[in-house]
Every structure is written in C-alpha cells, then in structure tokens.
Amino acid sequence: MAKRLKGLSMIEPFSQQTAQQRRLSEDWGFSSKSQGKRLLNKNGSFNIKRIGSSEWNALSLYQHLLAAPWWLFYLLVVVVFVGVNCFFALLYLAIGIESINGTNTGVWTTHFYQSFFFSVQTITTVGYGGMAPQSVAAGVVSSFEALTGVLGFALATGLLYGRFSRPSAKILFSQNAIIAPFEDGWSFQFRLANERSNQLVNLEANVIMSTLETVDNISKRRYYQIELTASRIFFFPLNWTIVHPITPESPLHGKTAADLEKLDAEFLVLIKGYDDSFAQEVYNPTSYKWNEIVWNARFVTPFYPSAAGDTIMDLGAINRYETVGRQA
Template sequence: MTTPSDKATSSASPPIPRPAVKNSRTFNVHTKGLHSSLLNDFYYRVMLANWPQFFIGAILVYLCINAGFALVYFYGGDMILNARPNSFIDAYIFSFQTSTTIGYGYLLPKNGVTHAIVMVDVFSGLLFVAVLTGLVFARLAKPRASVLFSKQVLVTQHCGQTTLLVRLANGRKRSTIVNCRVSAVLMMEDRNPESVFERRFIDLKLERDNIPIFSLTWTLAHTIDEQSPLYGLDKAAIESYGTILILTLDGIEDIFAQTVHTNYIYEAQHFLFNKRFASILSQHKDGNRMIDYTRFHDVEESD
C-alpha cells in the first residue's frame, strides 16, 4: 500500500472511488449489469421492507387483484345480478365481497360463467390471506438485535497505550444476548504501484472479542502497536486511505433462544483523536447502579 506522500506525487492517477455508507449499516453503491428478479427476490424484499412499506404494498396488491377480477366482470357483460348497467364500481364491490367471502346477498352471480370466475376469485382471496398471514408471522417471529453503537470511534490513550475504542450497549432493558461475539475489520483502499485500485480487509485484534452475557454496556478496545494496521496513521492518513471500520456482532437472544446479529460501519470522518467517552455510570438514590443513555454518544477531551 502506498503512503499518503506517494499518493501526492501520482496525481495523474484517476481518483479512487469511495463507497458511501447508508444508515451506518450497508454500502450505498450503484451497480451496473446486475439484474435481480422481483419474483426470485420476493421474500427477501418483503422481509427487508419496513412495516409501512409492507402494509402499503399488501394493500396495493389486494386492490389490484380485486380490480383485475372487476374488469373481468365488467367486460364480461351481464354477469352480476342487481348490478347497475356498465357500472365498474358495482363490479369492483362484487369482486371485493367475493374475495373476502362476505356476500351480503344483493349482488349475486347471474350465470354459470360467473360462478366459475367467482370460484377463482374466492380461491385467490383465500390464498392472498394465507400468504399475508405467513409473511406477517415471519416478520414478527424474526428476532432482531437492538444494540447501540457509539457514533464515533476514538483513538486515544488507554491504560498507557494508544488504543482504538468503540462503545456498545444493549438496547433492550430486559433482554440479554448470550455468548455475544464481535469482530472488527478494517477496510482500506488505495492504488498499488501499478495504479491498480485495491481494497484490503484487515482483521483488527480486540483486547476482548466475546463476553458470556451482554446486557449492559461494552467498550471494545484495539491496541495500536507495531502490529496494528493503524500504527503511525494520523487523522489525515486515515481519511486518505478511505478507511472504514466494520463491526459485526452476533449472539443468542435469550427471549427467542435464536441467533441474532447486527453490524455497524464507521467511515473515516467518524474517527476522533485524543478524546474519551463521557462516563454514563452513576449510583441511583436506591443504591443500585444507573446507566445514563442520554450521554452514551458524548465524548470529552482526553487528559
């Protein structure tokens, strides 16, 4: 990997494309030539959507299904008893009542062809409800880790050594993550002497990468010594390499007894030097320990 001074002398090389981080969880990168099928990725997209998107999508799909059968009834001629002539609204209401098996008794199938279409309409309605129920259950049954990550990465003196620090906290008061393990990977980008763009992933050795029970807070520490990829790098050098720190956490959530995992991504601008995390521990008036999460992301000047 070239040094920052070497990079300054090779201005003829095109700039290195830096990946943008989206919501501190993933990379926001444009792709070209990669095609995905909606049907093949349907379950993945449904599970990835948030709840408003999920329900809005379900409502739109249901309305479109009813509209499709309503068009069949509407253009099929005189198919619905007691329906107004050339009324798409009546055809749509009949389709809605059929798919939901309501049947108020006013709009009725008029002939055998209509009865055949009604059977398909009812089946599609029952199938939609079954699929929707399964998707809702799958989303509710999926355990999610609620972990707070500090907004900044600190490079400061800790126990007499230059150390990289990141603070974590369990975001659920009555939940515990058992056998919790964290891995830290540093991503650094540069051009080699042949001006070929390279991206390197380097494991960061943590002073402790696992704890048996994660229920309160946890400060991750990486000693920056001669073996560390961050050794000798200042703020400018870290930014010049487009340094990104990727943290992944996994463990067993005690309520669901299932494995949960989450991740967090720090960009170069999130690295702060000569700072320390503000203390969030104090003693409550009843004598128990209290954690002040309102100061979780606060930093102070290091002594």
C-alpha cells in the same frame, strides 16, 4: 497538524510481507481491488451493486418482502389488495352489472363501486348476502377470485409470520468511533448497546481495518485484524465499549487523521451473539470510515443509579463523548 501517535507504523510494505501475511491481508471476503465510497454501509448492508444477470434472475420477491421496512410492506399489501379488487371489478363490469344480484342500476361509477365491494366480499370470503352472482360467467369469475383470495391471504400470512419470526439483532452503535486515552497510551474505541429489552448473551466482536494502499503504482485494498482488549462478553445488560489498544503491533500505530484519510481507512465491525428470544445466533454488522473517527475524545458513561437503587441505562447517551486535553 495533528501529532503522530508514538512510534512508527508497524504495517509492513507489501513487498516485505510473508506469503501468510499477504493471504491474511487479502482474504476477508472483499477483493483487494475493491474501491469506492465504503465497503460496508452503516446499516450493515454491503455497498455492492450486481450486474450481468437479468432482473428476473436477480429478483427474490420473498427476500425483499421479508427485509422491506414495515411501512413499505403494509403499503404493498394495500396496493396489491386494491389493485386485485379493481381488476375483478372491471371483469364483473365487462360481464354486466346485471349478472350480480342485489345491485342497483345507475351511472358507471355506481356500477363500479358496487362491483368493487362485491369483489372485496368475494376475495375475503365475507359474503354478507346482499349481493351474489346470478349468471354462469359471474359465478366462474367469483369462484376464481375466491381461490385467489385464499392463496393470497395464505401468502400474506406467511410473510407476516416470517417478518415477525425472522431472527435479527437491533444493536445501537455509537455514531462515531474515537481515539481515546488508554492506560499510558491511546486506543481506538466505539461502543454499542442492545436497543431491545430481550436478552443477548455470549457476544463476540470482530473488527477489521481496511486500507487502500499503492503497490507498484496499483491501488489495492489491504485488511488487518484489529486486536481487542476483550473480544467477547457473556452478558449484555448495559453498553459494551470495544477497545483496541494502539500498541507498536497495531496497524494504527504512528497514524494521524491525515494518514487515515490518505489510506481511505474503514473499520469493518461484526457483532454476533445468542438471542434468548429466538433461541439462535444473531449478528449485526456496521462500519466506521476515517471521517467518522473523533480524535482526542472520551466516551461519557451512559448509565447511572436511580434513587431506588436501580441502574438506569440511557440509550440516548451512547453517542456522547467529551474532548480530552491530551493530544494524540
């Protein structure tokens, strides 16, 4: 069994906390009744599912398309493009293939792909000149399709620009937090680095420890602000190791790995800073659960000097740590 950190836990029982302490332990945006696997997913999204509203009211297509992965965004664009052209191709077939000048007679499949490619030329306003509508019905449909194409490509262009211009930070966090030696005692640590080559300055870190405690036979969430040795840095060219000394005032004081498991402990992290590329503030949240903490470890330095005198930052070493002989 792991040895306890020196001293006793300084988390006061709920019944002995002052009104201000109770408010601070509950008022972090999460309810004291929140339970489940985790409050904050590793990718920074909240582990919340909303019900009680219709799907149409909850649906925000614009937000989903902005936040969707690139592969999904391009897939949706291709699917919509092909689907719309198939729809108009079927309309041209319903009118009659003879209503399109420049088409050849043949089987149904030949008529369909001719109608499909005429639709592509119309919706993209390419107009090679090989095919053209020669009836009133075909002219009305092609005019409506051209309008659909103008509006559709304007929307797609806006979404594409919005995805490129949307400010976002791509911060690489260590996969695990660690309990590491610090001065004469121990500390809770994790580290991060900028995965991009852009400049991030004036970074600020906030860490909250969430525990599931039993009060009057009722399980409730409690939240504790984690004090850091340095909660802010001005420049971020290398990695930043976030350190919380486990002092007698720390909510981790006297805790073992088994204690954190029993408390279902989760450390909520919010990193924010100023992005020089977007000229505005960006943020990146994440969290560490109790089972993502490695005890008795020390991070390995992820950067080193090159022969030319440059500093080499190895992003692949952000997750590397080594065990230490001391036992927490």
